[in-house]
Structure formats: C-alpha cells, structure tokens
Amino acid sequence: MLDECAKIRIDVLRMVFASREGHLPSAFSIVETLYAVYANKHEHDVFFLSKGHAGAALFATLAHFGILEKQELLSYCAYDSRLGGHPHRTVPGVMNSSGSLWHGFPVAAGYAFSRKIKHEPGEVFCLIGDGESNEGTIWETAMYAEQLHLSNFVCIIDKNNSQVRAMTSIHLPAKFESFGWEVREVDGHSVEELKRVLFEPHEKPLCVIANTKKGKGVRELEENFMAWHHKAPGADEYEKFRAEILSQSDSNAL
C-alpha cells in the first residue's frame, strides 16, 4: 500500500521534473509536517508556510486534501499558472505570499494576534526553516508572541540542518524557551509524533522543532542536498527517485 506522504512526494517530484523548477530537498523535508497538520487540523485552524521555497509540497498537500484540483499541479511554475515557485495567497488554501524568508512568521503572528483581538477561536500554525531562523524578524516575532500572549500560535521549525554550510541555527530549544515559548521536539518524519505534539494544549506560544532530513525519501537528495537545492532531475533520475519513494513506501507504510 502506498502511504499518503509517499503520494505527496511523488506529486512533488513530478511537478519539479515537469517544470524544471522548484526546491526538491526543501519540499521533501516538510511532507510529514504538512500531512500531520492538514490531516488533523480543526475547523478554525489555519496554516502559514513561511519557507516558501518548499511551496511545491504545500500545493501537493492541498491537492491531496482536495483543496486544489490534482490536475492543477501540472501547471506548477508555468506562465500564467496560479502555482508559482513560491506560493501566492491568490491560491485557494494559501494564507500568505511567501518566498522572501522572514516575512511569513510575523504575518502569521499578526493573524494570531488578530484572533486574540477579535476573540476568534482556532490555532495558527506557521512553518519556518531552521535556516530562516537566522533572520532577525524571527526573533522579534518570538519576543512579540510572548508579550502579546499568543497562546494560539504554533511555530514549527523544519530543522533539516541545511544551514550546515553557513550559520548553523544552534540551541533552538533553549533560545525559544528563553523567549517564553513552550518547546517540543519531535521526529519530523513521524506523522504520529507530529500529530501528538502539534495538537496537544499549550498555555504559551508553542515551538515545535521537527527534526528532519533535507531531501527525505531519496537517498541521492539526502546525501547531496546542497547540489540539489534548486535543481530538477533528468528523466533517468526521475524514474530512479520515483522507484525509490515507492519501494520505501511499500516496506515502511505508516
């Protein structure tokens, strides 16, 4: 049986292969997180993707849950498509336009804040990258979230360690704790674990550190994620990667 996350990865792979565009390893590291959010979120919960370069995974997930037509995924990055290399909020199910790192997180915090002001229910989830946490607005917003009492706000950090080549984002749990957040750390490729930590009650703003592998699901992408950061596979590679995702799915169903 093909598991749900493998289906999403296959769609992402096909989108990137067909369009010659997108960020495959970054998209693959967040598939389980997206699946856990969309499979379990409640009526008023909303999700913001701040690391927009992983947008192909968001589109594939939205299609998986029927928010977008599957057919539309084939238009990814085409001229006049709604689905660009970074998501725009004109797409159904997309809350925010992203691409430039450091914007989505404070915008999502503002949305959570608006709900406090308007006394509206629901959680506001925002997924950022660990590399993105180099940016100053992440920490300004972390400060705001505590002081504005945004107990309806959940920051998910996709800790795929892509920043090993530059400024590594270290000590993230201690940093968020010192900013007044509740911190939970999980295996970011375990849907069950993610579900548990994301949806358990919390008094303070919640930071979930999802430990992930960039390129998860395809060994070549995992091992050479720097080379694959913004690169599309050729025909042979596409078939090989696809077969690998399918074979793993068979032996390792959720």
Added chain:
Amino acid sequence: MRKQFAQTMLEVGEDPRLVVLLGDLSHFLLRDFEAAHKDRFYNLGIAEQSMMSIAAGLAMNGLFPVVHSIAPFITERCFEQIKDDLCYQKLGVNIVSIGSAFDYAALGCTHHCYDDIAILRALPGMQIVYPAAPHEFDTLFKETYANGMPTYFRLPEHVHEIPTHPRFGEVEMLHKGGDVTVAVSGPQLQNAFEAVKEIENTYSCDLIYCTTIKPLSEKARQTLRESVKKTGRLVTVEEHSVIGGIGDEIARVCDNIRFVHERMGIHDRFLTNYGTYAEHCRDNDLTKEGVIHSVHEICTRNI
C-alpha cells in the same frame, strides 16, 4: 499635526476594526485612544519590520491597522515588508509617519527621510497621501483608512495655513494663471502660495496643490496636463529629493506634453548640516523667495 493624528485616531477608533500599533513613540500623545480602546492599542517597541508584518496579519483578518513611527524607520527600513506583505498581498495597512524630510534637522541624516515618496511610489497598489494641515489629515484618513489598500500618510512637523479642501486622489487649483504651473506638496504650500500672490502682476501662475501623490484620479491628471499644456512651464516644490518625488510623478503624468521643468527640493545630497528646519529650508531654496526665483528663472529661460 500630531494632535490631529491623536484626535482622528480617537474618533475613527469608534470603528472596532481600527488597531493602532506604535513603534515606541507618541505613546503619551495617544493616551486618550489608549484609554478608550485599550484592546486595540499596542506599543510594539523598536522592531519596525516585524511590526509591519504583524500589521499585515491583522489586515488579513479584516482589521484596519495603523502603524506609526518615524519616517525613515517605517518606510526605508520596512521597504521589503511594504512590498511583500502589504502591496503584493493587497493588505490595507495604514502607515502614518512623522519626521519626514528634514523635520528632525538637528538629529542628522539617519533621522532625515527625503526618499520615502520615491521608493513607495514605485510599488504597485501603494497609496501615498501627504497632508500638511490638520484638517487635511483628518479628511484624507477618514476617506481612505478602510479602502483595503496600503496607504502611506506622510505627516510633516510644520503645517501651512492656507484654506484647502482636500479630496483623496484629487489635486486642488488654488490660483489661476497662464504663465507658469506651480505644483506643490506639503508645508511648502505656504511659501508657494505667498510667492504666487506676490508676483501675480508680473507672472500669472496656476498653483496646484497635491495632497495625494498616488494614485491621482483621471480628473486630477487632466487638471495637471491641461495646466502644463497651457503654460509649458512647470515648477514643482517639495520637501523631498528631486529624484522620485512629486516633481517626477507630475512629469510622468505630463509625459506627452512639451514643457520645461524647474524642480525645487533636495538635489541628490545628504543634508549633513544639523541646525533647524528653517535653516534647511533656506539652504535648499525652499522659501518664498526661492519659489519667486524659480518662477522668474523659468519664465526668462530661452525655450
């Protein structure tokens, strides 16, 4: 001007969708608003970029945020936030600055801001409003704050005392003539108005006052085009760089007309002199005499 800002916020604050965010200034000024609407008044400290994005998030959920700080910190520093989070996403955040141009003369160039109009003009969907008398801010804010578009209100420290009737998107013809078109924004209206009156027996001027920089209505464009077509001579006056300010905007509106143009403003330099507002006006020829000189110069130029 600041008092009017406080008064207008208090009045418009009756709208439960208005939320005021401060960049750690004017806290005392807005104390009446705070008392009346405590749950919609937040001093978010000195983190302007995140404050701007937070405001975008508020607007996304149907609120009408007002973000307030000193001009360079709320425009230049937040340029990418205004581009990506406000204009690109079409979110109606109201930005209200004080301390534009050289209002904070003595504090030096980090606290000056004479390129705010230039940079924001280039952003699609951005509305730019430049009131220079209390009633103008009151009218223009009430007209636009809830129209769903990002809007920049540039509030000067100094005001003019000319009776005006601002309407968003429109320009106002305050004097009719045939020799020169004088177009002005901001508190320099005072100098331009007095200059035009003083020389009316020598040079007759159309005096056009602009409280909206962008967008200009078709009627406003028509007024500008007809005047410049008639006179063939344009003098623009602004407390802003001559690169990208109202002079450029009006020249763009008139780009299919033949005319000569005298741009009064700050000529591509940092004003490193400290001192006072009045001294900077004098140093940049932003005076009644300066306007008279420019009109005379353009009228006696061989064209």
